[in-house]
Structures are given as C-alpha cells and as structure tokens.
Amino acid sequence: MGMTITEKILARASGKPAVQPGENVWVNVDVLMTHDVCGPGTIGVFKQHFGPDARVWDRTKVVIIPDHYIFTRDEKARRNIEILREFVREQQLPYYYDVGTERYKGVCHIALPEEGHTRPGEVLLGTDSHTCTAGAFGEFATGIGNTDAGFVLGTGKLWLKVPPTLRFIFTGDPPAWLMAKDLILAVIGRIGCDGATYMAMEFTGEAVFGLGKIAAEFAGQPISDRPVGFSPAIEERMTLCNMVIEAGGKNGVIAPDEVTEQFVRERTQAAGTRTDFEPVHNDPDARFAAEYRFDVRTLEPMVARPHSPEHAVPVSDAVGEPLDRAYIGSCTGGKVLDLIAAAKVLRGRSVAIPTFIVPATTEIERAMDRIRLNGQTLREIFESSGCIIGPPSCGACLGGPLDTLGRLNEPLRCISSTNRNFPGRMGHKEAQVFLASPLTVAASAVAGRIADPRDVLN
Amino acid sequence: METKFRALAYVLGDNIDTDQIIPAQYLVYNPAVPEEYRMFGRYALSGVPRDRAGLPSGGVPFVRDGEYSTDYQVVIAGKNFGCGSSREHAPIALNAAGVKAVIAESYARIFFRNAVNGGYLVPLETDERLIEAVRTGDLVEVDIDGCRLVNLATGQTFRLKPLGDVRPIIEAGGLFRYAERSGLLKR
Ligand code: SF4
Numbered sequence: 001m002g003m004t005i006t007e008k009i010l011a012r013a014s015g016k017p018a019v020q021p022g023e024n025v026w027v028n029v030d031v032l033m034t035h036d037v038c039g040p041g042t043i044g045v046f047k048q049h050f051g052p053d054a055r056v057w058d059r060t061k062v063v064i065i066p067d068h069y070i071f072t073r074d075e076k077a078r079r080n081i082e083i084l085r086e087f088v089r090e091q092q093l094p095y096y097y098d099v100g101t102e103r104y105k106g107v108c109h110i111a112l113p114e115e116g117h118t119r120p121g122e123v124l125l126g127t128d129s130h131t132c133t134a135g136a137f138g139e140f141a142t143g144i145g146n147t148d149a150g151f152v153l154g155t156g157k158l159w160l161k162v163p164p165t166l167r168f169i170f171t172g173d174p175p176a177w178l179m180a181k182d183l184i185l186a187v188i189g190r191i192g193c194d195g196a197t198y199m200a201m202e203f204t205g206e207a208v209f210g211l212g213k214i215a216a217e218f219a220g221q222p223i224s225d226r227p228v229g230f231s232p233a234i235e236e237r238m239t240l241c242n243m244v245i246e247a248g249g250k251n252g253v254i255a256p257d258e259v260t261e262q263f264v265r266e267r268t269q270a271a272g273t274r275t276d277f278e279p280v281h282n283d284p285d286a287r288f289a290a291e292y293r294f295d296v297r298t299l300e301p302m303v304a305r306p307h308s309p310e311h312a313v314p315v316s317d318a319v320g321e322p323l324d325r326a327y328i329g330s331c332t333g334g335k336v337l338d339l340i341a342a343a344k345v346l347r348g349r350s351v352a353i354p355t356f357i358v359p360a361t362t363e364i365e366r367a368m369d370r371i372r373l374n375g376q377t378l379r380e381i382f383e384s385s386g387c388i389i390g391p392p393s394c395g396a397c398l399g400g401p402l403d404t405l406g407r408l409n410e411p412l413r414c415i416s417s418t419n420r421n422f423p424g425r426m427g428h429k430e431a432q433v434f435l436a437s438p439l440t441v442a443a444s445a446v447a448g449r450i451a452d453p454r455d456v457l458n
Numbered sequence: 459m460e461t462k463f464r465a466l467a468y469v470l471g472d473n474i475d476t477d478q479i480i481p482a483q484y485l486v487y488n489p490a491v492p493e494e495y496r497m498f499g500r501y502a503l504s505g506v507p508r509d510r511a512g513l514p515s516g517g518v519p520f521v522r523d524g525e526y527s528t529d530y531q532v533v534i535a536g537k538n539f540g541c542g543s544s545r546e547h548a549p550i551a552l553n554a555a556g557v558k559a560v561i562a563e564s565y566a567r568i569f570f571r572n573a574v575n576g577g578y579l580v581p582l583e584t585d586e587r588l589i590e591a592v593r594t595g596d597l598v599e600v601d602i603d604g605c606r607l608v609n610l611a612t613g614q615t616f617r618l619k620p621l622g623d624v625r626p627i628i629e630a631g632g633l634f635r636y637a638e639r640s641g642l643l644k645r
Contacts, residue, residue, distance in 0.1 A: 024623065026642070037485045041546060044490020049634050069486060076486035076494075083488070129544040129568060145546035145572035146489070151633055155643065159633075193473060194538035198567050248541065250567055308473060398482045398543070422475040422542060424505040425482075 002283030004165040005253050006200040009140040009280055013123045021164035021289070029061065030122035030139075032152045035108050036066040038127035038145075040083040045150025056091050057156035060274075063095040063117050064088060065108035070099055070393040074401040095273075106361035106392030109133040109242065109331040113234075114363050116271030119264055120256040120279035125152060129245045130331050130419070136237035137264060138256030138279055143245065163250045164289035165200040166191075170207035172296040176214050177454050179341065180239035181333060181417065181437035183207075185302035186294060188247045189312030197248035199289060202282075203240050204255060207296040211236035214439070215340040223336055223367035228266045230367070233259050235337040242332050243419050246309040255281055301453055303415075304435040307423045315440055318450045324412040326351065326445035327426070328438050329358030329390070330397040333417025336367045338438040342417075343378045345442035345456050346385040352448030355387045356406035358395035365392050387445075399427040408433075415444045459580065459629050461602040463558060464610070468520055468530035469513040469594045470506065475542035476569065478505035480551040489550050498547055499526045499554030503533075512594035520555070527556040532598055534588050535562040539581075540569020546576060553578035559600055561588060561607060561618065574624045577632025583619040591616065 003011065003018060011019045013027035034042050046054065056062050064084055069077035081099055088096040095117070097105040105111035109130050112118050120138035124131060127149045134141035144158070152158050168187055183203075188195070212219070212232030220229040241252030254260075256279040268275040300314035328334065328342050339359065359365040368378040368389075382389055388405070396406035397418040408414055408427035414434070416426065421433035436444070439453035446456065484501045487494035503511070503520035512518025521528045533552065539562035540548055549572050552560065559580040560573070573581045580602065588607070592598060596611035600618075607616045621628060630636035637643035 038545065040488040041490055044488065048490070074486055076488070080486065080488065127544060127546075129542065131544075143544035143568055145544055145549075145568065145576065147546060147572065147576040147633055151575075151637070157642075193541060194564060194566070197538070197564065245542075248538065248566055398477070401483055401486065420475070420477075420542060422473070422477055423507050424477050425475075425542075429505060429507050 002285030002287065004200065004282050004286040004288065005138065005202065005255060005280055006140055006165055006251060007162060009121055009123060010160065010162050019162045021162050023162045024159055025162060026157050026159050027123055029125050029152050029156055029158060031061055031063060031117050031124045032149060033063045033065065033108055033112060033124065033126035033131065034149055035068055035128060036080050036084060037068045038149065039064060040080045041146035042127055042149040042153065043083060043087050045146050046153040049150060050154040054154060056153045059091060059093055062093050062153065063112065064093060065097050065105055065111050066099050067107045068394045068398070069400055071391055071405065072401040072403050077401060104362055107331045107334065107394055110335060110360040113137065113267060114361060116268035116273035119268070119274070119277035120260060121277055125149070125158065130242055132244050132249065132252050133238050133242040133331055135241035135252035136234065136254050137260055138254060140251055142251045163198055163200040165202050166196055167202050167204065167288045167291045169291060169293045170203070170205035170296055171293065172207050174207045174210050174213065174296045177301065177439060177457055178296055178299060179214065179437040179439060180211050180236035182299060182302045184240050184243040185304050185309065185312040185435065186299055188243065188309045189302065190292065191247055193246055193308055193310040194248040196244060199249055201244045201247065201249040201252045203252065208240065208254065209257065212337060214344065215337045218340060218371060223370055224363045226270045228270050230336055231259065231263050232337045234263050235335045238335070239332055243309070246419055301437060301440045303440060303450060304421060306421050306432040306434065309419070309421060309435060315450065315452045319452055321450045322413060323353055323415050323444055323449050325353055325414040326355040326441050327396060327406055327414055327416040327418065328441055329356065329360065329395050330418040331360055332419040333438050334358055334360035334364065336364050338417060339364065339368060339378050340371060342438040342442040343373055343381045345439060345446065345453060346387070347373055347376065347381050349385055349446045351386045351445040353445060355445040356390060356396065357382050357387045358390040358406065359392045361392050396426055399425060415441050415450065417441045460558065462600065464597060464599045465531035465558060466529055467532045467534050467592050467594065467596050467598045468528070469589050469592055470533065470535040471510055471513060471589065472536035473538045473541055474506065474535050476540060476545050476548040477542055479503055479540065479548040480545065481505040485545060485547055489547060495550065495554055496526050498551040499556070502528065502551035502555040513589060514593060518594050531556055531558045532600060533557055533560045534592050535560065536589050537563040539565050541566035544568045546572045549573040549576060549578040574627050575633035580628055584616060586616045588616060
C-alpha cells in the first residue's frame with residue numbers, strides 16, 4: 001500500500017520498510033530543538049535520568065535557541081538563560097544562539113531554517129508546539145514536552161504514533177492580498193481547533209505553491225549579510241504549517257519542490273550545517289483520511305474573533321469592530337514577507353491606535369533596514385507611520401513577563417498577526433484578541449477598527 | 459497507578475488551553491527545581507476566566523490564594539483539553555496541585571502525551587457530556603479498571619473509555635520507566 005510523505009518519513013526514521021497510521025514506532029531524531037522556557041526543564045529531566053555526567057546523544061543534532069523571555073528584567077528568566085549557557089559549555093554544543101551576542105537570533109521556528117537546521121525528509125522535534133512550522137520544508141516536525149525531549153537528549157530516539165493525513169487542496173490563482181494566514185484561518189474555521197487532532201495536515205494545490213505575491217518583487221534579494229536570497233514562497237508555506245497546531249494537528253507538511261531545495265541548499269551551505277538530504281513525496285496510491293478543497297477565488301481575508309482561532313470569519317463580517325491596539329510579530333506574522341506586507345499598507349499613512357512591530361529574528365530586523373519600498377526602508381515606513389518597533393523575540397505573542405513590550409496588561413481589544421487568541425494568551429485574561437494577516441492588521445491599525453486590506457491596497 | 463479513588467471534582471468547559479492551565483508569566487519557574495515545582499501548583503488553572511472557573515457557577519478558585527494544592531483532585535472538562543502550547547508545565551501544574559486524573563471528552567495531543575510520558579496524572583476520556591452532569595465540588599469515584607465514573611452526589615454512573623495503548627506507560631509511571639521495563643533503555 002502506498003504511503004504519504006509523513007508516513008514515508010516516519011518509516012525511514014524508524015528503519016521500517018513501511019508504516020501505517022495508528023502504529024507506534026521508535027524513530028531516530030535528526031534535530032532536537034529547545035529554548036529558554038522549556039530548555040531548563042528538559043536539561044533537568046536529562047540529568048535526573050541519565051546522570052550528572054551524561055553526554056547528549058549527538059552534539060551536532062541539538063539546537064538551542066533562546067527566544068521567549070529575552071528583553072525582561074525578570075530574574076528567573078535570566079537565570080534560565082544561564083542554565084542553557086552552562087549546559088552548552090558543558091556539552092560543547094555548536095548550535096547555540098546566545099542572548100546579547102552576535103549570534104543571537106530570536107524566534108526559534110524562524111531561526112531554525114535561517115541557520116540551516118531544516119531539511120526535507122528529516123525528523124525535527126522541538127519543545128515548542130509551533131515546531132510544526134518546519135513541515136514547510138517537507139520534513140516531519142512536531143512539538144514535544146520536557147520529558148520527551150530529555151529522553152531524546154539521552155537516546156536520540158522517541159516513540160511516535162504514525163498520524164493519518166488530512167489533505168487540504170487549494171485551487172485557483174491567489175490574489176496578492178490573500179495571505180497564507182488567511183488560508184490557514186479558513187481551514188481552522190472549517191474544521192475547528194480540534195479538527196486535526198492526532199493527524200498530519202498536508203497542504204497542496206497550485207494556490208499553495210503560488211503564495212507570496214505580495215512581496216514577489218523582492219524574491220531572491222539578499223536580506224542579510226549572508227549570500228542567501230529572500231523567499232516569499234517559503235515564508236508563506238511556513239505560515240501555513242505554523243498554525244496546524246491551532247487545528248490540533250500533529251504536523252503540517254508541504255511537498256518539497258525546487259524552491260524548497262534551493263532554499264535549504266543555500267541556507268545549509270551559508271551556515272555550514274549538514275547539506276545532504278533526501279526529499280520524499282506521496283506515493284501515487286497514498287491514502288488520506290480526508291480531503292478538503294478550497295477555491296482561493298472564493299476566499300476573503302480572514303479574521304478570527306476572540307477567544308479561539310476557530311472563530312474565523314471573512315473580514316467583511318467584522319469590518320468596523322472597534323480596536324485599541326495592533327501587533328505584528330511572532331513566528332506566524334513577524335517574518336520578512338509579513339513586514340513587507342504591513343509596510344505596503346502603512347506607507348504614507350499613520351496608525352490610529354498603538355501599533356507594535358516585532359521582527360521574529362535579528363536577520364529579519366536587519367532586513368527592515370535593507371528592504372526599501374519607493375526609497376524608504378521598512379523601518380522608516382514603520383517609524384513614520386507611528387509604530388513602536390521592538391527587538392526580535394517572541395515578544396508579547398504569549399504575554400510573557402509583565403514588563404514585555406506590547407503585552408496586554410489591561411483588558412484591551414487587540415488585532416494581531418500572531419497565532420493564538422485563547423483567554424490570556426497575550427497577557428490579560430479579559431483582553432480580546434483578533435487574529436489576522438499582517439495586511440489586515442496594518443489596515444486595521446490605520447483605521448483604528450477592523451478594516452479590509454483590499455480597500456487600502458486598491 | 460491508583461485505579462480506584464474518590465475525590466472532589468472541579469468542572470471546566472471546552473478548549474481549556476495551556477495558557478489557562480498555567481499562564482505564561484509563571485513559566486519562568488524551572489520544574490527541575492523542587493521549590494519551584496511547587497509554584498506551578500499555586501498557579502494551576504489561574505488563567506481560567508473567573509466566570510468559567512469551576513462550573514456551573516464559576517468564580518470558584520481551583521487553588522485558594524496563597525496555597526499550593528487544591529481541594530479538587532479530579533478535573534472534569536469538555537473537548538480539546540490542554541490545547542495550545544507544548545509546555546509540560548501544564549500537566550506539571552495540575553500534578554503539583556495534587557490532581558490525580560483529568561476526565562475530558564478529548565485532549566490536545568501534546569498535553570495528553572506529556573501527561574502520560576511524564577507520569578503526572580491519568581488522562582481519561584469519555585463520550586459523555588460530563589460537564590453538564592457533574593458540578594464543581596461533587597464527590598466522584600473514578601474506577602479506571604471498571605471504566606466508569608460515579609457521581610456520588612447524584613448517584614449517576616458514566617462510562618469512561620479504556621486507557622488503550624498508553625496504559626503500560628501510565629502503569630510504569632512514565633516514559634523512562636516504561637522504556638527501562640521494556641528493555642529499550644539500558645543504563
Ligand atoms: S512567537 Fe509566539 S507562537 Fe512563536 S514560538 Fe514564540 S511564543 Fe510561540
């Protein structure tokens with residue numbers, strides 16, 4: 001019987017000729033990622049079970065990226081970074097991106113591909129639910145807890161249940177204003193925030209491979225000091241896979257193509273990480289648990305109302321609803337393409353409500369000074385429209401310590417390009433968070449209420 | 459694994475996410491440090507909005523102010539319990555507060571896995587809409603082998619689903635002991 005991409009990756013990783021959905025298998029892990037929030041607990045589990053002098057199973061497969069609580073005076077948060085540092089020293093880990101150094105990156109899920117740690121066909125596990133983002137590179141990537149991660153640190157292995165695959169097929173030529181964020185909100189609105197529990201979600205169809213038009217003119221341009229080009233298509237694929245967890249999905253996956261392979265080759269070469277990989281594709285007779293079709297010509301920009309991503313509605317149903325604040329950032333909506341999209345709306349306009357821009361990584365922060373629209377850099381556009389720009393990190397996406405820039409410390413109504421709007425996610429329990437694409441967030445920031453970006457762009 | 463026990467129930471709604479179970483500002487504590495582990499108990503379920511905390515009335519604190527453990531050792535919830543982040547701090551918070559079992563209509567995958575692999579509590583499933591049949595503060599009896607829950611306050615009995623293929627891991631007390639017992643981990 002034929003296998004899906006996810007099944008094939010798990011078969012190979014478990015050394016079996018074939019696996020079936022529902023089967024429990026022990027897989028060999030290619031990359032284990034952790035960060036400052038879950039790293040200390042993971043290290044604790046590792047030491048408790050393997051002993052104080054134990055060594056990690058493979059130094060070159062462990063990646064540690066502090067990103068959550070960075071720009072805070074909270075003492076425990078700083079202590080946690082110290083625990084990471086100590087562990088990295090002791091284990092001599094080559095892939096650590098320390099705070100306050102040249103190497104500092106920011107949000108782990110964006111840093112991973114930037115630093116050459118994502119490759120088609122591999123198994124990537126991370127102590128963060130949005131590890132699923134890397135499915136955009138045609139790999140199996142999912143979030144795990146501290147116990148699982150501690151086990152992987154010592155053994156390089158973990159048991160996983162092979163998920164059945166749901167297939168989402170997007171047809172039609174996507175208009176420039178339609179972003180990956182709109183597509184994934186439409187999916188979650190259709191299947192619900194537990195609609196893909198225990199399942200893999202594959203995204204396919206011509207529209208998926210045609211995303212990123214809003215920044216198409218910048219494709220291939222260098223955005224950092226590295227010889228690597230900007231890929232709008234890859235960034236949009238990352239956004240799609242990023243939010244599968246908001247539908248309960250175990251992993252998201254997009255078949256690797258020439259764009260993926262070029263991106264991975266450039267990035268791994270520039271970073272000096274492993275460059276070999278073996279892409280896998282669905283067998284012609286692969287079986288899917290269900291198929292959902294979306295014609296992108298019938299989709300609108302989407303907004304998810306409080307307090308769940310499944311409360312997604314077309315923007316026209318929400319236009320005019322009042323807002324107090326806007327936020328653009330995170331692994332979902334703080335990438336280069338997201339900032340270009342926002343800048344296209346904000347150029348020559350002023351925001352009517354406090355608006356925060358937090359680039360996901362230092363590389364994206366540098367891109368803000370390199371990329372120009374009509375002569376103005378993205379940073380100049382944001383500053384002259386009245387936005388507040390924060391340093392790269394998770395920022396207020398998950399609230400965080402009370403002194404986090406942009407955190408909702410009061411019961412405000414905020415529109416955000418992030419991924420979750422459950423109660424309290426961005427700070428205050430009674431705050432109301434609306435999720436939308438960076439285009440919609442920027443248009444709403446200008447209007448001071450929920451607005452349709454198509455009205456601004458046209 | 460304790461297979462039969464009585465405890466007071468604490469009732470919640472659908473889609474209780476990990477930010478409600480343990481708000482992000484408390485993730486600065488390190489669960490590997492015992493004094494900090496206790497802090498997770500103190501703030502367990504403190505992110506649930508007041509009107510939905512302890513159904514049907516709401517407004518029932520799960521852990522009383524300044525305390526570290528709860529009076530309610532069974533949590534009853536609707537669908538998709540534990541959705542959101544992968545933070546293991548969520549089942550840790552419930553464990554630190556003294557919770558023995560959660561009974562929900564369904565779980566988010568990572569929460570379920572963390573609860574089992576860390577050996578923190580028993581995540582049980584049911585097809586019944588228990589959150590409408592049990593009130594916060596009711597004394598319930600959980601019978602894991604018998605696959606049932608009795609609400610001693612009303613005398614009603616409800617079916618629970620069998621634990622299935624994670625049972626050996628729960629019985630062993632978590633992933634590490636399970637892997638040792640089954641010879642997958644030699645130290
Ligand atoms: S940006 Fe937000 S969603 Fe992404 S890793 Fe950070 S906290 Fe999680």
